[in-house]
Amino acid sequence: MRALLAERQCLVVLDNARDEGQQSSWPGLVPLDTTEQARAWLESEASAWLATLRGAAARGEHARVAATAEAMEGFANVCAFSGYWTEVYHLSSEAAAALDDPRLRAAQLSMYCWALANEYRAEEAVARADEALEHARRAGDVSQQARAMYYASWPCGQLGRDEQRMEKLRAAADLFEAAGDHEGWTFSMLSYRTSRASSAAPRSPWPCTSVSSPSWTRPTAG
Structure with missing residues (x-):
């Protein structure tokens, strides 16, 4: 009982x-x-x-x-680092798949990417972001396409793929602009500019910050 x-x-x-x-x-x-x-x-x-x-x-x-x-x-x-978000968003991604809702699948897979990147599981994170982008395109949801690109930039940075990271951030900015999401556009452009400025700095697993002060800002859900 x-x-x-x-x-x-x-x-x-x-x-x-x-x-x-x-x-x-x-x-x-x-x-x-x-x-x-x-x-x-x-x-x-x-x-x-x-x-x-x-x-x-x-x-x-x-x-x-x-x-x-x-x-x-x-x-x-x-x-963000509580340790349970990977499982939460794994479960929600599976739930969204069972519901066959492409927008929901995109949203949950992007969050799953974020959680995996928090655990430095970068290859898996990139794969989930790629899936999120596919479902966002299927849904015709430009905002979710932008979020998938934005989230993918982080694990790309963890893998040392600086050019790919910046390409994704620029693509995210363009998509956020097309969606009328000023907050998302701002975060993407700030991350892009910071990434360019720090590209010659010592390697950090955090793509948008200095080595000494890591942080990662996520745009709110669209």
Whole structure:
């Protein structure tokens, strides 16, 4: 019974994360009256909610898994190296594939690329970004095409493919501009210019920064 209650609590929190701003009526042991409380609980109980997400995936609850992962993208921004995002976005990519939604597949594969690059699994990350680009083109979604190019630039830099990295950043900037996404265009151009300026610097796994101060800024979802 305790395990069932814990799983039910996790499912409610995941749905709270998915349905941004909505309040839960579940009378659980943890207060879930606000989105902020839900996020704090997600961080402290990561092992529990990740197990619940795995369970939802195993039960074929593809829409829940994909929607939850999309909603958690903002949370990923503030704890990029928590260690569980690779699995989260692997599960959501599989869920999007099961739903046969090309835009969703592109979005989740781009995030999967980002998570893999955080673990320095650069070859895999590039492959996932290439898949994301393919599905974004299938969907006719220019913004997602831009994001796939932008995300691919990071692992290209990790692999020492500087020219390819800069080509992808320029392509991303052009696509973001075509999509009317000023934020994405700005990030892409800043990354491109910084990459050019640092191309002669000592090798760093971070393509858009100095060796001493790594950071990677992701444009928000389009």
